[in-house]
Amino acid sequence: MASPALPEISKPKIVDGPGGYVLEDVPHLTDYIPDLPTYPNPLQDNPAYSVVKQYFVHVDDSVPQKVVVHKDDPKGIHFRRAGARQKVYFHSDDVHACIVTCGGLCPGLNTVVREIVCGLHHMYGVKKVLGIDGGYKGFYAKNTVYLNPKVVNDIHKRGGTILGTSRGGHDTSKIVDSIQDRGINQVYIIGGDGTQRGAALIFEEIRRRGLKVSVAGIPKTIDNDIPVIDKSFGFDTAVEEAQRAINAAHVESESFENCIGLVKLMGRYSGFIAMYATLASRDVDCCLIPESPFYLEGPGGLFEYIEKRLKEDEHMVIVIAEGAGQELLSQSIQSTTDASGNKLLQDVGLWISQSIKILLI
Numbered sequence: 001m002a003s004p005a006l007p008e009i010s011k012p013k014i015v016d017g018p019g020g021y022v023l024e025d026v027p028h029l030t031d032y033i034p035d036l037p038t039y040p041n042p043l044q045d046n047p048a049y050s051v052v053k054q055y056f057v058h059v060d061d062s063v064p065q066k067v068v069v070h071k072d073d074p075k076g077i078h079f080r081r082a083g084a085r086q087k088v089y090f091h092s093d094d095v096h097a098c099i100v101t102c103g104g105l106c107p108g109l110n111t112v113v114r115e116i117v118c119g120l121h122h123m124y125g126v127k128k129v130l131g132i133d134g135g136y137k138g139f140y141a142k143n144t145v146y147l148n149p150k151v152v153n154d155i156h157k158r159g160g161t162i163l164g165t166s167r168g169g170h171d172t173s174k175i176v177d178s179i180q181d182r183g184i185n186q187v188y189i190i191g192g193d194g195t196q197r198g199a200a201l202i203f204e205e206i207r208r209r210g211l212k213v214s215v216a217g218i219p220k221t222i223d224n225d226i227p228v229i230d231k232s233f234g235f236d237t238a239v240e241e242a243q244r245a246i247n248a249a250h251v252e253s254e255s256f257e258n259c260i261g262l263v264k265l266m267g268r269y270s271g272f273i274a275m276y277a278t279l280a281s282r283d284v285d286c287c288l289i290p291e292s293p294f295y296l297e298g299p300g301g302l303f304e305y306i307e308k309r310l311k312e313d314e315h316m317v318i319v320i321a322e323g324a325g326q327e328l329l330s331q332s333i334q335s336t337t338d339a340s341g342n343k344l345l346q347d348v349g350l351w352i353s354q355s356i357k358i359l360l361i
């Protein structure tokens with residue numbers, strides 16, 4: 001429980017400005033540690049940066065939630081812009097950082113780990129970076145490994161995460177005990193929505209104990225479904241790989257009469273991978289995504305379209321994101337969850353291929 005004297009951080013920190021400008025801010029060390037000393041950012045002495053005119057993000061820069069607005073609309077919700085600041089709150093020699101990867105795998109996890117280690121080392125002169133093994137639980141249940149540019153040099157060429165990962169619950173208090181015992185003061189947490197909820201609770205506990213420990217959440221989603229960032233890491237690789245499956249399905253479908261190539265792609269709640277792979281491949285006749293409900297039978301249904309395409313072309317390729325059509329097949333089957341409480345989806349690929357086979361008999 002947070003101390004009653006402190007503002008509740010589980011609620012967004014809202015700052016109102018003129019013209020309907022709203023900043024949904026992130027919590028910061030200075031919220032609960034007054035008069036924290038600052039230091040000049042070591043990047044200012046780095047030749048690669050100092051030649052560039054504007055390389056620090058202004059403290060008041062923000063990013064709008066909505067790109068498209070009407071001229072009469074209020075300025076609306078904004079988020080604080082990430083990036084290097086002119087002043088920092090840690091002296092490089094005092095930093096003891098750690099990195100943890102949690103939740104499911106995503107291409108690029110090792111690249112992100114490598115960039116944190118190399119960035120801290122080469123750009124900020126930070127020498128102590130600890131890797132936490134096996135996700136959140138690893139803080140108190142596993143060994144740790146010290147990371148430096150040499151250790152991480154080749155890891156971006158490997159899949160997965162060299163740190164290991166996990167799902168399932170964890171003990172926030174034990175994590176903060178471990179952070180405190182090890183003298184860690186910067187925590188870099190790479191993971192999806194569940195992980196970031198966990199990170200908020202870790203920061204809340206750190207704040208409750210009044211520790212000078214920064215927590216930085218690095219969003220991981222292969223689905224590219226975070227609106228305010230340009231692109232989530234791993235998405236391009238997923239789209240690229242998806243096209244290989246689509247190519248194979250297309251070759252196979254062309255080789256047999258009335259053959260349908262069916263490709264199920266990732267995407268629990270969003271169809272970006274399916275849509276981008278579809279648009280890039282040009283071989284897909286139909287793309288089914290969670291955002292757009294569909295039905296099988298009757299006018300305008302999938303079966304009608306399949307019959308039309310087979311009549312015209314004698315083959316077709318269908319792409320389906322794994323979260324599409326879940327409402328059509330989940331009614332009769334009891335839903336289950338994974339170790340973290342995420343709903344396990346029904347296999348829409350199997351269901352739709354069986355339904356099509358019955359149609360074509």
Ligand SMILES: Nc1ncnc2c1ncn2[C@@H]1O[C@H](COP(=O)(O)OP(=O)(O)OP(=O)(O)O)[C@@H](O)[C@H]1O
Pocket residue numbers: 102103104105135136166167168169170191192193194195196197198199201220221340342
């Ligand atoms: N609501 C939550 N509150 C606090 N911690 C959570 C919550 N949900 C999940 N976590 C923690 O975060 C870790 C990872 O969560 P989860 O398995 O849901 O993956 P994720 O971060 O959502 O990534 P993915 O997108 O791959 O599912 C878990 O080990 C769990 O301890």
Ligand SMILES: O=P(O)(O)OC[C@H]1O[C@](O)(CO)[C@@H](O)[C@@H]1O
Pocket residue numbers: 104105192221222223265266267268269322338
């Ligand atoms: O199979 P797992 O490990 O539950 O995770 C896969 C799913 O995670 C997600 O990326 C959601 O975070 C889905 O789009 C994806 O299909």
